[in-house]
Amino acid sequence: MRRERLKRELGLLQVTMLGVGASIGVGVFVLLGQAAAMAGPSVIVGLILSGVVNLLSILSFCELGAALPEVGGEHVYVSRAFGGLLGFITGWFEWMSEMFYAVLMAIGAAVMISSVLSPYIPFLTGHVNLLAALLVMLFTFVNIKGTKETGKTAVVLAVMLLSTLAIYIASGWITGFRPNAFDPFMPHGLFATMQATVFLFVVYLGAEDIVIAQGEVREPEKNIPRAIIINTMILIFVYTIIAYTTIGLVPCEELGTASMPLALAAQRTFLGQAGWLLIAIAGIVAALSSLNTAVMAQSRAIYSMSWEGYLPRFLSKIHGRHKTPYMAVLLSSFFTLLLTVSGALDFAAYASSFGFLVGYFLTNLSLIRLRKKEPYLERPFKVPFYPLTPLVGMGTIVLLIFFIQPPVLVLGAELGLLALLVYYILLMGHQRLRIATSGISLGAGLTSVFSAFLVNLDILQPALPVFIPEELLTYGLTVFGMVLIFLGIVNFVKTS
Template identity: 30%
Template sequence: MGLWQLTALSIGATLGTGIFVILGEAAPLAGPAVVLSFVLAAVTALFSALSYAELAGTIPVSGSSYSYVYATMGEVAAWVCGWCLLLEYGVSVSAVAVGWGAYIDDLARATVGTTLPEALSGPPGDGGVFNVPAVVVVLLAMALLLRGTQESARVNTAVVVLKVAVLVFFCAVAFTAFRAGNLAPFAPLGAAGVTAAASQVFFSYIGFDAASTAGEEARDPRRDLPRAILISLVVVTAVYCLVALAALGAVPWRQLDGSEAALADVLRSAVGSTWPAVLLSVGAVVAIASVVFTVYYGQTRILFAMSRDGLVPRVFSRVSGRQRVPVANVVITGAVVAVLAGVVPLGELANATSIGTLFAFALVNVGVLLLRRSRPDLPRTFRTPLFPVTPLLGVALCVLLMVGLHGTTWVVFAAWMLLGLALYALYGRRRSALARQP
């Protein structure tokens, strides 16, 4: 993959459910100031992106931050990071799939006047039994991944162009209904609300590091990976802020509370016509499906790298067929993700994804600090500016947003980490490539 395909991979993994869906979860926490929440989340992502860019140009291998932490902090820290990435990528695929199901329902309601039975379109606890649309989109992504990387990358690049066009269309329509009064008071819940919403909308930025999972499938990884990471983050941030401003200017922020198809609901309310909402829902269905695919791709490549190091079973690094696809890896990952998508509510999935990601990002920033100290001689195609201030701020902002998450999310995260450490002690520590060395 070249620079454009790597950039499209990162944009494709980022631009989707976060803005199409999570706005309805975050707006009640900050009011119109949720626009600032997107900016705060973007700044947090930016500091980590700069660290990712340096490590991607220095250690251009598959596995994203797992591989970077392994090279800079050793096996135990790498396992912790990889375990967090399994939470980030695996759970976020499920969350994205749930958002896809919400837009499928919205599209069906707008076009044929009916929706799927509630029991088949939502998880337990949200009035449903099993979220069938969410499972279907995961299985579609699995089928595409099994066809190979090059073909999958072409499809993703085309879809990225489409989703950007859909969001530009949303802004163009929503700004025609813009009312300055909808933005007053701008921050009704104060700075605490902005921080709390930023913790939640950080979910929208998960995926900008997807290019770093493709280090071994890039034509010129040392040059292209840093550029792809930074370009994708700039594009995504600009789009998010425009969309959030357009949405909150078009309708009162309280109206978005709990909406899982938030942007379609904005168009329907603001314009008084159904066709813009239908068009947006069609675009959202395609756009969110592409996020499922790209984040799912990143998950399989992280498991591939961990398996190659012996920390998870070898089955995850076996490739087969002319396309050299890790078939068992793709199928097993897809099965687990599909079950999560079918039975867990969106809000809980998004929060669990955010805390795992923020912890992994903090480790990447620490990795840059350690590698500059231990191996200053290594060739670097990109250097994090204002070192060491930038990675230190990256760590601090990641911790700030982690603190803003609910106590329940911390309990889930602690349980996940304890489970991971137990698996490492019982399996990974004894079977790893490092343990087998004389």
């Protein structure tokens, strides 16, 4: 089957706004309050430091994105540096993180839309997940229709978001700040400020979506590094001014107890209740902008792996008229819809964060590997202060691991094992696949029965997207395990 290439339709402005739209999600609207309570006014320093730390890893994306301007992002870099297996696992985590991030944004946008419109449309109150699913379908259509439309949508949403935040900032400055709002500046010490730095790292995630779409960017060797650096600088500036304004209006302790700290601060301006509505609109626009980019990014990760033969070829089909990978968009959106309807918000947050960190670490590692493996590769942009910059970037990611909750690490291991399973299944022939399936069924069945035993003894507490009573979970694992063991034996006998 002839493999078709994507059309390069994104300019510097569009691809930069894709990154801005992906980064300024609902996180900054809710995480800032907790970070302010943690560190006090010095959270402003934490935001700047977090942006600088993010930039250390983002510079690796700049060099590799300019040198290897192909669709797929981290997957392409790691495959080139370390080969197929690690490249596939990276692409898998890339897809998973973007898919779960899309779920987060869809549900977040639906919750805020419901809070604004439910007084007028009561039906929305109990149907947030349905609304979230409709939003996913809307942006699936946008992404199938064309990359140019996706880019235009990203520009419109990002401009709306930045304009709304500018109104909020201006209203705060016109209203005036509290006396001694920033005194003491570091009430809880330097350690608390560093904790806030790590905590806020997630609000800068999104710039890697620029390189995922680089196969559709005009003059990628120039526009990719420029877009990534401009995107990061915009985020550092915007986040710093937002934090300064918010702390100037509301005490840090009070922000820490607010579910929507920016909305609380907006109410303290001369805008009053209109300020709350303004921030709600900004949060909705932020979530929709991130959802738009996440739907695009996850489909490109699937397209890239299909293009290289790691996933079925039909997933790299290009739409005849719109020139978009419509099959990859449909598949990724299907799984996004399933998770969105389930309402598994915490589960999505865990998976998304871990996947992004895996991609950042392996991209830095790939930069070092390719500098040695392919010293003559043309590099229009080079990371400054090599190898210190990628090494420090990797070190900061390792540091973040110490602040990750254990369920996240368990989930990451589970996703990694699933990626290995899919990789080897796709490389097997029919006969070997049946034999392997028998072994997998037997192994999974025994594991399931053993897990039921551990759950019954309160030794194992699995990370699940929804709560399941212990007795029901034990019974379900036991029955599931017995069924798998039976099917494994039957399949093995037939194969023999």
